[in-house]
Amino acid sequence: MAEKEKTSSSQPRISGWLRSGLNTMLVPALAVLTAMIVGGIVIALAGGNPFAAYAGLIEGSFGSLNAISETTVWATPYIFAGLAVAFGFKGGLFNIGAEGQLAFGAVMAALVGYGLPLMGVDLPAVVFVPLTVVAGIIAGGIWAAIPGWLKAKFGGHEVINTIMMNYIALNITSYLLNGPMKDNNPLNVVARTPLIAESARISTVFPDYRFHWGFILALLVAVLIWFILWKTTLGFEIRTVGTNPDAARYAGVNVSNIIIITMVISGALAGMAGSIEVTALNYRHELGFAVGYGFDAIAIALLGKNHPAGVVLASLLFGAMRNGATRMQFNTQIPVDIISIIQALILLFVAADAIVRYIYHIRIQQDRLVLTRGWGG
């Protein structure tokens, strides 16, 4: 046919990557900035000094080696749970059930961690640690498989079903921790399990800091998830189902199976958040530990644009804010709750990114809007 517009098709893909990466990060970054500004105004209205408050926040989260170590400790469960939610989103599924899957993961990890030695099973750490972690992964996976299966077979909406599963999980957890799994040490009055065996624990990286290998593991898992999503046929199927299930069917993908697999992997990641908290940080599970991570994870996935790298960055940010909040309160008497406000604002600005685009005059990349499907063209 006529002369072909051969333009710069040979441009290296790396620079394209960088450009699109920076482009994607622009709105989330501005959302965070805007939330911080509005949060600052709230602090000022409450009679505080926003600059002192943020200085305290930064000091508390990055001001010393210990602060940085603590930030990573906070960020670890966020990364796992954030990946869980993001993975679901990639497959077109909104997994609100990370909270329950995480709780179950923690319970199962704790049960294996303290239960096996009680039964007289004595395992070396190289076996016991993975076993404990995997117990949590399996628990989370199974818990998510149920709503996945309901969706795949009957079209039951995963949002409703994962919320239901949260209630069930949290109540069962509460029962277990108050009853059969309760730490029966005579001094204990709280709902918590006994400590897990020493040989089931993930160690810290350096002697005097809580910074633990679980964080490194979280980063590795983020890479793994990226690999699965973008480099494997499974990931291709998941993303296709998530983007256009009709085309997925046309292409021969078994959509029902992919829905279930997506939910299982998502739940497994959430379960892993729970089991890593138990094996690497608390060495037991306690009612009230890890509450709300599953919900914060939704904000983290959205802020991270459902990309593993974005999830890691967003988790570090959320971890830093949670961690630095105490210092901020200590320095300026501004209550830590302001952090929840800022996080809520971040979520608001990320979700309603039109606001951010409007404020900063970012022209929307005209992606074609298709409301009803004509024949396409």
Place this chain on the structure above:
Amino acid sequence: MYIKDAPVILSAEAITKQFPGVLANDKVNFDLRKGEVHTLLGENGAGKSTLMNVLYGLYKPDSGHIHIDGKPVTFTSPKDAIANGIGMVHQHFMLIPVFTVAENIMLGSETTRNGVLDIRAVSKQVRELSHTYGLDVDPDALVQDLPVGIQQRVEIVKALYRKANILILDEPTAVLTPQEADDLFQIIRRLTEQGVSIVFISHKLKEVLAISDRVTVMRTGKVVGTTTPQEVNEAKLAAMMVGREVILKVDKKPAKPGEPVLSVSDFSVMDSRGVEVVKKISFEVRSGEVLGIAGIQGNGQTELAEALTGLRKVHGGRVILNDKESTGRPPRQLIENGLGHVPEDRQRHGLVLPFAIADNMMLCTYYQEPFAQKGVLQNQAIDANSRKLIEQFDVRTPSPYVSAGKLSGGNQQKVIVARELSRPIRLLVANQPTRGLDVGSIEYIHHEIIDMRDKGIGVLLISAELDEIMALSDRIAVMFRGEIVATLPAAEANREQLGLLMAGATHK
């Protein structure tokens, strides 16, 4: 009144619009006189939709001016364009399926009474408009229940409701049955009589010659020239568009049919409401032949194609594909038995729009070598495959990593056809394979299909274009109300006879 003397009401001067890697409009000049039908013609990706989107305020041009009634205007959004009397019916519709016609029409310019939506007043106005222009629509029907032809009318009424006196119709006839297209031309004539001016885009040269007052031809972002139907014919227009002679007639050797690759017996399919729309039909497609299914759209062809390709449940009967039992088998198995499928709805089934062209070009075989090894995607093979097909099928894109959604309509279709024809298939089910393609691309794809046939592949061609059916088929089966009412050798078929059969003339 004659158009030549009618005043220019819209003019665009030196419009330039650059997309990453593509100069979609290059100093384009275009003007529209009152009451005329001015057609834009050009290859897929020539920049027609882009120019229209600029005139409608959807894209901001990099440079250039727009004048309405001689006054300069700048549009920052379609709101401004609408305020200046411009209405647009997009290449793909922008209606909300779960809303009623009246609700859709009102959307964006809601009428309220005491703060409450006044849907009744809108319904009434819609009825009046329908009446004035002969645009029959039921304001209370849900859009999702309407056939495309009517949905398109809704779009037109919506524009008129907003007092448009300039109407942009971007490939309106691509989705219409010939009957619906004729209705649309009636409507267009009535609108122009009332002083509405129309920009019309189409790849169908016959109708362009029939309906236009003037024709402007674009190629690779530039205007090649403006002419009138009196000065040109189909061949001339085609040559202007493509820049070379186009052979509008398919040149093919007699078929050498072999063994059947598809045999269908007593095949029944229901539509989504549970009505039987394919009724116990039986037919065969042999290797090395093209069986064309002619019929007015809505006589069961869509459901037939979907059920044969695993996208819809089979209600009864039997399908043997390539000697293997294939009744009601899932798409994966059919694909592995040698099925290629160009689906009717390219954006719904055929493409994952946000994915790169390269990914879309291996959509059905992503898990096979060389695209994947041990479950890991092989980027090099994916890249090489897409570059080869882009070159071979002349897909106009700056790179294989542009998302399919950013391609022009015709180029999206080429991606699908390229993908399906490049696989090792035994049977090709092609449903409207050239819908929305320019004449040059149609020529190429027809050529490819005949080539496939000569290589011993069986082709089941479903098309709303009688010309296409007659040009490609070796045998023609006519479908009417879910049944095959006649099967005849293409050599013996003529338009009139087919037309009668399609209208159910032999039907008791």
